[in-house]
Amino acid sequence: MTAHILLVEDEVKLARFLELELSSEGYKISVAHSGIAALTLARELSPDLAILDWMLPELSGLEICRRLRATNINIPVILLTAKDEVSDRVAGLDAGADDYVVKPFSIEELLARIRAHLRRTQEPDQDILQFEDLSLNHRTRQVYRGKRAIELTAKEFHLLEYMLSHPRQVFTRDQILEKVWGYDFMGDSNIIEVYIRYLRLKLEENNEKRLIHTVRGVGYVLRE
Numbered sequence: 774m775t776a777h778i779l780l781v782e783d784e785v786k787l788a789r790f791l792e793l794e795l796s797s798e799g800y801k802i803s804v805a806h807s808g809i810a811a812l813t814l815a816r817e818l819s820p821d822l823a824i825l826d827w828m829l830p831e832l833s834g835l836e837i838c839r840r841l842r843a844t845n846i847n848i849p850v851i852l853l854t855a856k857d858e859v860s861d862r863v864a865g866l867d868a869g870a871d872d873y874v875v876k877p878f879s880i881e882e883l884l885a886r887i888r889a890h891l892r893r894t895q896e897p898d899q900d901i902l903q904f905e906d907l908s909l910n911h912r913t914r915q916v917y918r919g920k921r922a923i924e925l926t927a928k929e930f931h932l933l934e935y936m937l938s939h940p941r942q943v944f945t946r947d948q949i950l951e952k953v954w955g956y957d958f959m960g961d962s963n964i965i966e967v968y969i970r971y972l973r974l975k976l977e978e979n980n981e982k983r984l985i986h987t988v989r990g991v992g993y994v995l996r997e
């Protein structure tokens with residue numbers, strides 16, 4: 774997959790130089806020379822990464838960065854800046870920039886930063902468990918069926934998390950009790966049926982197809 778980079782730089786010679794260097798590395802490049810053009814391109818082209826010069830006509834690189842973040846464009850942003858003051862770095866981070874390259878810089882340094890940021894965003898998200906159209910985020914505790922957000926109680930979340938960690942594996946009632954309720958659970962093991970029913974109601978609220986299946990006489994399985 775070719776990464777698409779949006780380069781925003783008003784110094785035409787530098788922009789041209791960077792465009793050639795980045796193209797020869799195999800990146801697809803779109804260039805803007807001003808802030809307004811940059812915002813338009815960012816919305817229309819959905820680039821994978823943006824390189825923003827700090828000092829630009831109309832809008833500064835910082836302001837572009839702020840506006841990208843405000844519209845939920847969360848691609849990596851590298852600021853090019855001649856300034857090297859600590860307070861400027863803080864302002865850049867506050868605006869949502871991911872990195873800095875201080876002018877004058879070597880092209881190798883810029884390329885290394887680009888590779889590092891693209892690698893990070895292209896890795897699959899370790900926080901997300903996914904099966905079919907069902908996804909669960911460990912960190913944010915959000916659960917989705919397609920685009921539909923699903924509210925779960927702590928226990929329902931834990932039960933679903935356990936099943937999602939091993940799709941297609943059949944779990945016995947004892948395994949589920951032990952993992953989700955703990956060794957010391959003293960209550961009625963029918964609790965599992967009750968919670969499976971709650972989960973199915975929430976996961977199939979819009980008549981979505983069933984993902985949690987009963988394996989008669991054994992337990993439960995998450996499968997197509």
Ligand code: CA
Nearest residue numbers: 783826828829
């Ligand atoms: Ca400039």
